[in-house]
Amino acid sequence: MSxxxxxxxxxxxxxILSGELPAGAQVVEEALAEKCGVSRTPVRDALRRLESDLLxxxxxxxxxxxxxxxxxxxADAFELRSILEAEAARRAADQMTEGALARIRDANRQIADAIMKPVPDVGGFLEGNREFHAVILEVAxxxxxxxxxxxxxxxPVVWRTAHHYSREALHRSHSEHDELIAAFARRDGAWAKSIMTSHILRAYHAYADAHGLTAEFQQAAE
Amino acid sequence: MSxxxxxxxxxxxxxILSGELPAGAQVVEEALAEKCGVSRTPVRDALRRLESDLLxxxxxxxxxxxxxxxxxxxADAFELRSILEAEAARRAADQMTEGALARIRDANRQIADAIMKPVPDVGGFLEGNREFHAVILEVAxxxxxxxxxxxxxxxPVVWRTAHHYSREALHRSHSEHDELIAAFARRDGAWAKSIMTSHILRAYHAYADAHGLTAEFQQAAE
DNA sequence: AGAGTGGATAATGTATACAAATAGCTCTGG
DNA sequence: CCAGAGCTATTTGTATACATTATCCACTCT
Structure with missing residues (x-):
């Protein structure tokens, strides 16, 4: 990595994720090269990778x-996620191990810590959330x-808009994770799949709501 | 493209697709550069793209x-396909237009032409098959x-092994397409989804069978 | 005034030279 | 004969210069 x-x-x-380079902005190789203190060659490489990451x-x-x-x-991305991750949850329930279950519980504990603070620690929430879902995919x-x-x-859309999620949305997400954990503990694939589907769709609605508000704010500011 | x-x-x-560069072979930038008559720079670019194409x-x-x-x-790739494309088929049935249906029928006619020949035209089959599924995704x-x-x-796995599919497998694929067309014509999403699921799984089994035989032949030849 | 052309400007594409890192081999010591 | 250190050859990473292409703007001609 050096x-x-x-x-x-x-x-x-x-x-990009921080918004320093806003969506839609042109990215120029030489400008970035100077900013990063390297030549254009590695910047070109990086841009190709960011391209395949859809950034x-x-x-x-x-x-x-x-x-x-x-x-x-x-909406498409969320729909894909709901279809695929619901299926992954079903399979994960069948193949769940105690070790993986412990990791999932830890991840949700991290989420709990993050959202209990006076000012919710969104970074902690996102990191815990990432780990939570990653373990499920791994087990699947x-x-x-x-x-x-x-x-x-x-x-980045999800990442950026997470900061606009309401307190309720964060807590609801956490309790849905608890429900998923219960389904995994019982090795109940059908249940896990059903919860995961609505979990993702709810996340999408939280995004859409937050984005709607953001769009209004932006319009009002102009 | 120049x-x-x-x-x-x-x-x-x-x-790669032709097998001139066999699976597992190391690809060296300079060797390819010379072969293509260009410098290493564009070859590096090409390799990054091939990497994101999983080749x-x-x-x-x-x-x-x-x-x-x-x-x-x-198996994973086929499983992904079966999950996603089944869902796409369901949505496509709901939103099917006459124009798209005509394109789908044309594609399957091309497949019919290809497999009716004394020696099946696998290239034609693959091209028709690609179009058939592409239109469904587009409509979805x-x-x-x-x-x-x-x-x-x-x-490439699918591409390469398609040449090993049996005559029966090609014909079965064609008739399953006909069934899908019937489901689309009736705007029956549930039916389309169910047929698509088994269609993809059958293609996987055809692949697995062909691959098994290939492996045996290769062993016998050594 | 508007459409189209030409050239200046800015950005990317390519080649090449050199630097860094990796893999493979030989040679040594046990 | 095996394990490991060190060297060599191979391969990739990076910088830089130059070529090519696209964009933008001014200017002309109708």
Missing amino acids: RASDRAFEAIRSM VVRTDTQRSFVADWSLDDV GSRRLASLLGTLIEQ | RASDRAFEAIRSM VVRTDTQRSFVADWSLDDV GSRRLASLLGTLIEQ
């Missing part, structure tokens, strides 16, 4: 821009499925 | 190899879903 292209990748990625898009004439996901795109067994999903799940 | 990196991409891709994998120490999909990996409406699936569906 390679220049890796550093450039991380740097640009965090610029950057290129026009037909090779210009690169920060991906600007439409509401429909996001499909490595490629897991990596594909990972790309979608950690998309 | 860029050197595009030409390199196509050239290397066809080397090339890299070790932790940056060496690149032609992807060598295990039977389990292929999710662009990102479609592009993700496209990557998986056209994987």
